[in-house]
Amino acid sequence: MKQLGTLLAADLTGCNAAVLDDLDKLEEIFKTAAVIAGATVVNSTSFRYAPQGVSVMVVISESHVSTHTWPEYDYAAVDFFTCGESVDPYKGLDYIVQELGATNVQVTEIARGIPSDIAEKLAHKGSS
Protein backbone atom coordinates (compact mmCIF):
# COMPACT_ATOMS: atom_id res chain seq x y z
CA MET A 1 0.00 0.00 0.00
CA LYS A 2 1.03 3.56 -0.68
CA GLN A 3 0.14 4.78 2.79
CA LEU A 4 -1.21 8.33 3.00
CA GLY A 5 -2.64 8.35 6.50
CA THR A 6 -3.05 6.47 9.76
CA LEU A 7 -6.31 6.03 11.62
CA LEU A 8 -6.35 5.10 15.29
CA ALA A 9 -9.81 3.88 16.27
CA ALA A 10 -9.76 3.80 20.07
CA ASP A 11 -12.40 2.55 22.49
CA LEU A 12 -11.95 4.12 25.93
CA THR A 13 -13.80 2.65 28.89
CA GLY A 14 -13.88 3.46 32.60
CA CYS A 15 -13.78 7.18 31.81
CA ASN A 16 -14.91 10.03 34.05
CA ALA A 17 -18.60 10.42 33.14
CA ALA A 18 -18.69 14.11 34.09
CA VAL A 19 -15.88 14.88 31.63
CA LEU A 20 -17.61 12.82 28.92
CA ASP A 21 -20.64 15.10 29.22
CA ASP A 22 -18.72 18.40 29.37
CA LEU A 23 -18.65 19.72 25.83
CA ASP A 24 -16.40 22.73 26.47
CA LYS A 25 -13.86 20.68 28.39
CA LEU A 26 -13.82 17.97 25.72
CA GLU A 27 -13.22 20.53 22.98
CA GLU A 28 -10.29 21.87 24.98
CA ILE A 29 -8.89 18.37 25.62
CA PHE A 30 -9.13 17.34 21.99
CA LYS A 31 -7.59 20.53 20.65
CA THR A 32 -4.73 20.20 23.13
CA ALA A 33 -4.30 16.54 22.17
CA ALA A 34 -3.95 17.55 18.53
CA VAL A 35 -1.21 20.02 19.43
CA ILE A 36 0.57 17.44 21.62
CA ALA A 37 0.50 15.04 18.65
CA GLY A 38 2.29 17.70 16.61
CA ALA A 39 -0.75 18.68 14.56
CA THR A 40 -2.19 22.10 13.69
CA VAL A 41 -5.80 22.79 14.69
CA VAL A 42 -7.88 24.31 11.88
CA ASN A 43 -11.36 24.41 13.38
CA SER A 44 -13.84 22.31 15.33
CA THR A 45 -17.49 21.54 15.68
CA SER A 46 -19.46 19.82 18.40
CA PHE A 47 -22.90 18.62 19.33
CA ARG A 48 -24.68 17.78 22.56
CA TYR A 49 -27.04 14.81 22.62
CA ALA A 50 -30.16 14.54 24.79
CA PRO A 51 -30.23 13.45 27.52
CA GLN A 52 -26.44 13.04 27.57
CA GLY A 53 -23.31 12.50 25.51
CA VAL A 54 -21.49 14.73 23.07
CA SER A 55 -19.68 14.66 19.75
CA VAL A 56 -16.57 16.72 19.20
CA MET A 57 -14.78 16.90 15.86
CA VAL A 58 -11.53 18.77 15.47
CA VAL A 59 -10.22 19.38 11.96
CA ILE A 60 -6.42 19.49 11.85
CA SER A 61 -4.12 20.32 8.96
CA GLU A 62 -3.20 16.64 9.07
CA SER A 63 -6.82 15.27 9.00
CA HIS A 64 -9.00 14.99 12.16
CA VAL A 65 -9.56 13.97 15.74
CA SER A 66 -13.06 13.10 16.94
CA THR A 67 -14.97 11.66 19.83
CA HIS A 68 -18.48 10.44 20.51
CA THR A 69 -19.21 9.85 24.19
CA TRP A 70 -21.63 7.69 26.17
CA PRO A 71 -21.39 9.02 29.77
CA GLU A 72 -23.94 6.40 30.88
CA TYR A 73 -21.36 3.72 30.08
CA ASP A 74 -18.21 5.73 30.98
CA TYR A 75 -17.33 5.16 27.31
CA ALA A 76 -15.80 7.29 24.56
CA ALA A 77 -15.09 6.35 20.95
CA VAL A 78 -12.02 8.30 19.86
CA ASP A 79 -10.75 8.51 16.27
CA PHE A 80 -7.36 10.04 15.52
CA PHE A 81 -6.71 10.32 11.78
CA THR A 82 -3.35 11.79 10.78
CA CYS A 83 -1.12 12.07 7.77
CA GLY A 84 2.49 13.10 7.41
CA GLU A 85 5.64 12.10 9.22
CA SER A 86 5.68 14.88 11.78
CA VAL A 87 2.56 13.87 13.69
CA ASP A 88 2.41 11.17 16.36
CA PRO A 89 -1.25 10.37 17.06
CA TYR A 90 -0.29 8.03 19.93
CA LYS A 91 1.07 11.00 21.89
CA GLY A 92 -2.23 12.82 21.48
CA LEU A 93 -4.19 9.69 22.36
CA ASP A 94 -2.15 9.19 25.54
CA TYR A 95 -3.14 12.69 26.64
CA ILE A 96 -6.83 12.03 25.88
CA VAL A 97 -6.74 8.76 27.84
CA GLN A 98 -5.23 10.58 30.82
CA GLU A 99 -7.66 13.53 30.71
CA LEU A 100 -10.71 11.30 30.34
CA GLY A 101 -9.48 9.04 33.14
CA ALA A 102 -9.91 5.93 31.02
CA THR A 103 -9.03 2.66 32.75
CA ASN A 104 -9.09 0.56 29.58
CA VAL A 105 -8.11 1.41 26.02
CA GLN A 106 -8.40 -0.72 22.92
CA VAL A 107 -6.78 0.70 19.81
CA THR A 108 -7.20 -0.49 16.24
CA GLU A 109 -4.62 1.05 13.91
CA ILE A 110 -5.57 1.20 10.25
CA ALA A 111 -3.22 2.23 7.46
CA ARG A 112 -5.07 4.40 4.96
CA GLY A 113 -4.09 4.86 1.35
CA ILE A 114 -3.87 3.32 -2.07
CA PRO A 115 -3.60 -0.46 -2.61
CA SER A 116 -0.18 -1.43 -4.01
CA ASP A 117 -1.41 -2.65 -7.41
CA ILE A 118 -3.29 0.60 -8.03
CA ALA A 119 -0.41 2.74 -6.71
CA GLU A 120 1.91 1.01 -9.17
CA LYS A 121 -0.38 1.83 -12.10
CA LEU A 122 -0.56 5.46 -10.95
CA ALA A 123 3.24 5.61 -10.86
CA HIS A 124 3.45 4.26 -14.40
CA LYS A 125 0.83 6.73 -15.55
CA GLY A 126 2.78 9.57 -13.95
CA SER A 127 6.03 8.56 -15.68
CA SER A 128 4.53 7.88 -19.13
Add this chain to the structure above:
Amino acid sequence: MKQLGTLLAADLTGCNAAVLDDLDKLEEIFKTAAVIAGATVVNSTSFRYAPQGVSVMVVISESHVSTHTWPEYDYAAVDFFTCGESVDPYKGLDYIVQELGATNVQVTEIARGIPSDIAEKLAHKGSS
Protein backbone atom coordinates in the same frame (compact mmCIF):
# COMPACT_ATOMS: atom_id res chain seq x y z
CA MET B 1 -18.45 -6.65 22.95
CA LYS B 2 -21.35 -4.42 23.81
CA GLN B 3 -21.43 -2.70 20.44
CA LEU B 4 -22.39 0.95 20.45
CA GLY B 5 -21.32 2.02 16.99
CA THR B 6 -19.95 0.92 13.63
CA LEU B 7 -17.08 2.56 11.80
CA LEU B 8 -16.57 2.03 8.10
CA ALA B 9 -13.06 3.12 7.11
CA ALA B 10 -13.12 3.24 3.32
CA ASP B 11 -10.29 3.89 0.87
CA LEU B 12 -11.64 5.10 -2.49
CA THR B 13 -9.33 5.16 -5.48
CA GLY B 14 -9.81 6.07 -9.13
CA CYS B 15 -12.06 8.98 -8.13
CA ASN B 16 -12.83 12.07 -10.20
CA ALA B 17 -10.05 14.49 -9.20
CA ALA B 18 -12.15 17.59 -9.92
CA VAL B 19 -14.82 16.43 -7.50
CA LEU B 20 -12.19 15.62 -4.86
CA ASP B 21 -11.06 19.25 -4.98
CA ASP B 22 -14.54 20.81 -4.99
CA LEU B 23 -15.30 21.65 -1.38
CA ASP B 24 -18.90 22.80 -1.89
CA LYS B 25 -19.81 19.77 -3.96
CA LEU B 26 -18.20 17.39 -1.46
CA GLU B 27 -20.14 18.96 1.42
CA GLU B 28 -23.34 18.46 -0.57
CA ILE B 29 -22.44 14.84 -1.44
CA PHE B 30 -21.57 13.94 2.15
CA LYS B 31 -24.68 15.54 3.63
CA THR B 32 -26.85 13.75 1.08
CA ALA B 33 -25.03 10.48 1.83
CA ALA B 34 -25.85 10.90 5.51
CA VAL B 35 -29.53 11.35 4.70
CA ILE B 36 -29.50 8.34 2.34
CA ALA B 37 -27.99 6.28 5.17
CA GLY B 38 -30.96 7.27 7.31
CA ALA B 39 -29.02 9.73 9.48
CA THR B 40 -29.83 13.29 10.55
CA VAL B 41 -27.32 16.01 9.68
CA VAL B 42 -26.48 18.31 12.60
CA ASN B 43 -23.73 20.49 11.16
CA SER B 44 -20.54 20.35 9.16
CA THR B 45 -17.12 21.87 8.83
CA SER B 46 -14.58 21.78 6.07
CA PHE B 47 -11.10 22.86 5.11
CA ARG B 48 -9.23 23.40 1.88
CA TYR B 49 -5.57 22.38 1.71
CA ALA B 50 -2.93 24.10 -0.41
CA PRO B 51 -2.27 23.41 -3.19
CA GLN B 52 -5.12 20.89 -3.34
CA GLY B 53 -7.29 18.51 -1.39
CA VAL B 54 -10.04 19.12 1.14
CA SER B 55 -11.39 17.81 4.42
CA VAL B 56 -15.12 17.62 5.03
CA MET B 57 -16.61 16.53 8.33
CA VAL B 58 -20.34 16.15 8.77
CA VAL B 59 -21.70 15.67 12.28
CA ILE B 60 -24.85 13.55 12.32
CA SER B 61 -27.15 12.71 15.22
CA GLU B 62 -25.75 9.20 14.89
CA SER B 63 -21.99 10.19 14.95
CA HIS B 64 -20.14 11.41 11.82
CA VAL B 65 -19.15 11.12 8.19
CA SER B 66 -15.82 12.52 7.02
CA THR B 67 -13.48 12.62 4.09
CA HIS B 68 -9.93 13.72 3.40
CA THR B 69 -9.05 13.87 -0.28
CA TRP B 70 -5.87 13.65 -2.36
CA PRO B 71 -6.90 14.79 -5.87
CA GLU B 72 -3.32 14.24 -7.07
CA TYR B 73 -3.85 10.50 -6.45
CA ASP B 74 -7.59 10.34 -7.32
CA TYR B 75 -7.91 9.15 -3.71
CA ALA B 76 -10.33 9.83 -0.86
CA ALA B 77 -10.30 8.45 2.67
CA VAL B 78 -13.91 8.17 3.82
CA ASP B 79 -15.01 7.40 7.38
CA PHE B 80 -18.64 6.63 8.16
CA PHE B 81 -19.27 6.27 11.89
CA THR B 82 -22.83 5.45 12.91
CA CYS B 83 -24.75 4.22 15.90
CA GLY B 84 -28.27 2.94 16.25
CA GLU B 85 -30.29 0.37 14.32
CA SER B 86 -31.99 2.74 11.92
CA VAL B 87 -28.90 3.85 10.01
CA ASP B 88 -27.24 1.89 7.21
CA PRO B 89 -23.81 3.42 6.53
CA TYR B 90 -23.28 1.12 3.52
CA LYS B 91 -26.17 2.84 1.71
CA GLY B 92 -24.53 6.22 2.29
CA LEU B 93 -21.14 4.87 1.25
CA ASP B 94 -22.56 3.47 -1.99
CA TYR B 95 -23.81 6.95 -2.86
CA ILE B 96 -20.42 8.51 -2.08
CA VAL B 97 -18.62 5.92 -4.24
CA GLN B 98 -20.96 6.69 -7.11
CA GLU B 99 -20.71 10.48 -6.81
CA LEU B 100 -16.91 10.44 -6.51
CA GLY B 101 -16.66 8.05 -9.45
CA ALA B 102 -14.44 5.66 -7.49
CA THR B 103 -13.29 2.61 -9.43
CA ASN B 104 -11.94 0.74 -6.38
CA VAL B 105 -13.18 0.66 -2.80
CA GLN B 106 -11.63 -1.06 0.19
CA VAL B 107 -13.73 -1.03 3.35
CA THR B 108 -12.64 -1.96 6.86
CA GLU B 109 -15.60 -2.34 9.22
CA ILE B 110 -14.84 -1.86 12.89
CA ALA B 111 -17.30 -2.55 15.70
CA ARG B 112 -17.01 0.17 18.34
CA GLY B 113 -18.01 -0.24 21.96
CA ILE B 114 -17.23 -1.81 25.28
CA PRO B 115 -15.22 -5.06 25.60
CA SER B 116 -17.39 -7.94 26.87
CA ASP B 117 -15.64 -8.39 30.23
CA ILE B 118 -15.99 -4.70 31.05
CA ALA B 119 -19.60 -4.58 29.82
CA GLU B 120 -20.40 -7.48 32.13
CA LYS B 121 -18.99 -5.66 35.14
CA LEU B 122 -20.98 -2.55 34.22
CA ALA B 123 -24.16 -4.65 34.05
CA HIS B 124 -23.49 -6.09 37.51
CA LYS B 125 -22.78 -2.64 38.86
CA GLY B 126 -26.06 -1.39 37.40
CA SER B 127 -28.07 -4.20 38.99
CA SER B 128 -26.40 -4.10 42.43
